[in-house]
Amino acid sequence: MALLEVENLKVEFPTRKGVLTAVDNVSFNVEQGEILGVVGESGAGKSMTGAAVIGLLEPPGRIGGGQIRLDGKRIDNLSPDEMRKIRGRHIGAIFQDPLTSLNPLFTVGEQLVETIRTHLPMSAADAKKRAIGWLAEVGIPAPDRRFDQYPHQFSGGMRQRVVIALALCAEPRLIIADEPTTALDVSVQAQIIALLKRVCRERNAAAILVTHDMGVIAETADRVAVMYAGRLAEIGPVAHVLQKPSHPYTAGLMGSIPRVGPRPKRLIQIEGSMPRLTDIPSGCAFNPRCPKVFAECHRIRPELRPVADGAAACLLYEGVTQ
């Protein structure tokens, strides 16, 4: 059984003009210890999917359908307090901005100890020892001294290390990292990703890693999910999706990544932009921009089908005649 199973997940926002569907019928699994990359244009629903899994959708956003299971047990219909006990303990989260994720008025030590003691039965002294251990683990020099310092005394990269320690200190088996390096200096981004990968691997923790950086996906993830307009376009092993994408959208996305190399290939941009939630076309959501579009694409909504080692939602693979 997979660690996390997401089945037909729908995330909705009721508005005056009707209900918007930010995440539409998304299904995927995350295996024990696996790193799943999630990519897609801005507004594709990546963050909303993560927020739904960890139970932190901000009202009026809500789960409008489907199931989320952790170890086979449903977690999408738990009471607020039951869900709170899962957060931090079983599912951890790391957000974009390390500068604002830490409470400025508490030392990093206080924040670590409080998190550890919320979830694990432990004396204050043991929790402190463990907290210092975590600071060392995430590569913070002089952890005993740093334990008593406030967030403003750390640099951005160091703060994100603290955030990683905070997300992992109660030993969850799944981490949701939503663009964990976007706000950081380019020079420290790679270090933070490498750290995240190392701590996950060492503890056999799985991760959902949302990023815009294909290089990060290529180096870090085992599988990758591609989202478009709230739907899952394609999911599969990284090597497969990156080199031989099945879905025309993924192909376009890969084409638009400038390659580092002696002879940069021509930049293939996907024409147009992703539709707003209010006017998603019928049939395949990608049809206005798809180079391979055909008549049925405007009528039939493609389902996710197994293709090669992964799965893609495109009528080309549904045996629909062109």
Place this chain on the structure above:
Amino acid sequence: MFVFLVRRLLQAVMVMLAVAFIAFLMFRYLGDPVNNIVSQDATQQQREEVRQRLGLDDPMAIQYGRFVINAAKGDFGVSYRNSRPVSALLAERLPATAELVLVAALLSLVLGIPLGIYTALKPRGVLSQGLQIMSLIGISLPTFVTGILLILVFSVWLGWLPSFGRGDVIDIGWWSTGFLTASGLKALILPSFMLCLFQLTLIMRLVRAEMLEVLRADYIKFAKARGLKNRAIHFRHALKNTLIPVVTIFGLQLGGLIAFAIITETVFQWPGMGALFIQAVNFTDVPVMAAYLVMVSLIFVIINTSVDLLYNVIDPRLRTDPTRASGKGA
């Protein structure tokens, strides 16, 4: 920290010197001090003698210096009206005002902060909405009107609480306190409530607004993601951040309470410094007015300086910290 302290104290001294200068000008130019001492039919020569004795012919700077030194020693001369030393008059009236202001300040915090938190956490509750409306009324009614309404309801109609005076007081050294007798405590209720009402509503609305703002912050979202209990999130993480602006406003308003105490003391015939000041104004009793001015300013300055220091305690970012430089670097 030490540098900060010294700088802050220097500023406070400068402010006090400026206030003393205004008080000095009042002394010197609000009526002729000689007239207040000699009898109506004194000769010109007698007048000159008094002038000399009082040092009124000395250069301004020397007179001012003398005034400041005397003021620092607590010597503001003798009241024109009842010929007693001003310092003694003020000392006699200080406890009444201090106790009134203290109770009002505590009430505004003890009621204002929890009510603010409550209305922020349950913004749609019936009680919250009711409190919001009440606070609007509280903030817009003139205080003497609420004071008179309070007297009407609790003293005249219900007869529960006294409408004037301090009740029985007990002397502890030179301090007379109303805290130790039942009638003294009862007498405090209405005046302190009237006095605190404006500040209470202000603090409640401020705490509410700040709390709502803080609850949207990223570190609150991350605290939720860490699975912290609601209690810890609301009362540890959110409240502490909320309190920073509250401390400022509270400090500013504490001075305001002392100033507004003049009105309360008049409405309730409370024998405090404010009432003394109003009498002094009626009789142009300049030494008392000057002393009141200096004294209230001193309290203002002490409060503001303490608030600045308190910030440093609450907010670690403001502490000048030698480890900070070495703590940099990814």
